[in-house]
Amino acid sequence: METLNSDVKDFRQANRLSTPRLVKTAQIVFSATFVSAGSSRGGSVSEQLGARSLSRAVFADVRAGILSGAYAPGSKLSPKAIATAANVSLSVVREALTRLAEQGLVVAEPQLGFSVVTLDLEGAQDLNRVRVLIEGAAVKDAIDHADVEYETRVIASHHRLSRTPQWADEQSQTVTEDWARAHAQFHAALLSACTSPRLVEMAASLRETAELYRRWSSTFNASRLRRDVAGEHQALMQAALDRDADLCSRLAGEHINKTTELLTYAVELHEAETDGPTAVSGGA
Structure with missing residues (x-):
């Protein structure tokens, strides 16, 4: 009976000691995996979040310009000009324009680029x-x-x-x-x-x-x-x-x-x- 109690005590002690180690190990593995995934997508997590935030800002700005008439129906949209004006990368602008195309406000055509939808x-x-x-x-x-x-x-x-x-x-x-x-x-x-x-x-x-x-x-x-x-x-x-x-x-x-x-x-x-x-x- 005394041996059994001793074994139980040893098991509990080992479990108490191992649990924090297991948690710490899991945190390290998760962190390494998350950083690795971010790197494989091309850039740190903070950089990706920053790019998405900039894309949303450009999206909102161009959308407001289209709805207000600042960009006339059927007019061409120059990603380079928009990127220069907003001080962002071309990839950020293209992502924003692609979203606007999904909403039906912009037309994207191969070789021709982006333009404001023509009102019919x-x-x-x-x-x-x-x-x-x-x-x-x-x-x-x-x-x-x-x-x-x-x-x-x-x-x-x-x-x-x-x-x-x-x-x-x-x-x-x-x-x-x-x-x-x-x-x-x-x-x-x-x-x-x-x-x-x-x-x-x-x-x-x-x-x-x-x-x-x-x-x-x-x-x-x-x-x-x-x-x-x-x-x-x-x-x-x-x-x-x-x-x-x-x-x-x-x-x-x-x-x-x-x-x-x-x-x-x-x-x-x-x-x-x-x-x-x-x-x-x-x-x-």
Whole structure:
């Protein structure tokens, strides 16, 4: 019995001594493996994180330039010029432009490089037709299942939108990023009680695709056509609060279609001024 107790004691002692060693050994092995993996990918972990951060910054900057119209539809994008301006490597710029191509804002062509997507009026009209159908169905379902929490989200998002400055520059009619976010949040709130996640996801995806068209069309709003955007949002909020699903759906469709109307007007005006078809045709 005494021998058995002694063996147990020796086992416990050995286990206590070996556990820290095992942990330390595991830490060393993990660290060596992690560093080795980072080296095999070409650069330290900190360098890789730095490159990703720079790529995100370039992505955001070029995206904002495209949406604001600083980069015109169809214009060439020079990775070298962007890299020089941002003081980053060409690989960082190419990664950012590739991501923008995945979002449909940039076109990447072999031998030709990168360019801003050309805005297509027929494509914009088709996109908006689908948006009217999807968002109309989603907002109807949302209102049918609305409650006090839904109303709170709609009111709060509308309040933020109405208090956020829309224009960064009154001369160029550039939409601020804060207003763009508040605008997206308001429309998301209108659909937030919809019981179909897939319908909401489709509506959000189509809205993101239409963002370039909508931003570009806004440049014609104040200077060419009078549009009461704030009034449209107020009417949408009130219809939702009144639980009038049919009215809210119809207003949402009209709100979406205003973008295409502005673009159609802009294209026709350009053709009339130049006596020929315009090279720019876009929307939403």
